[in-house]
Amino acid sequence: MSAHTDRIRISKLLSLMLRHTPQDFALALDSEGYAALNEVLAAVRTRIPQATLEDIETVVNTHEQDKRRFTISEGEIRANYGHSLNERIRHERATPPAVLLHGTSAQAVNLILREGLQPMKRQYVHLTTDRALASRVGARHGPAQVLTIDAFSAHAAGIAFYRANEAFWFADRIPKQYLLRRT
16 A cells, blocks of 8 residues: 555544544543543554554654644644534634635535524635635535635624634634625
């Protein structure tokens, strides 16, 4: 198996462990979504025995770098976003840029424009400042649409925003009146 294929497998496994079902791997996440890196490595090795700490670090630092899916800090690792866990991962509130973008599928646009953006099966609505990234995210389920959000006005009205990482911002929800247009 190639190193690239192993990195993809490790990335998908880390997402499963740290975003969706840590209990299936006997992992305990703290309130910010962190787990002990040595415990995560042991859990990864149950599925990919040849995996090393260096492999995990390589995935975190180089695999789909624009998305910044994971963070390693002080011997712990977490998924930065996309959690579907029952217990909400805590993030600090932050002041967003004036405009944010949300990538979605063409079939979801009318519902979103009618009801606003909801987190659906995730803990937060995911937003970005990167148009290409928003388009790529939106294209996962067919032709992509990119919605423009008036984050300045939403924030001024009390909508909470959180900085996930360099690529992504979160919100609890975005009411329809802050959706400026689709592009």
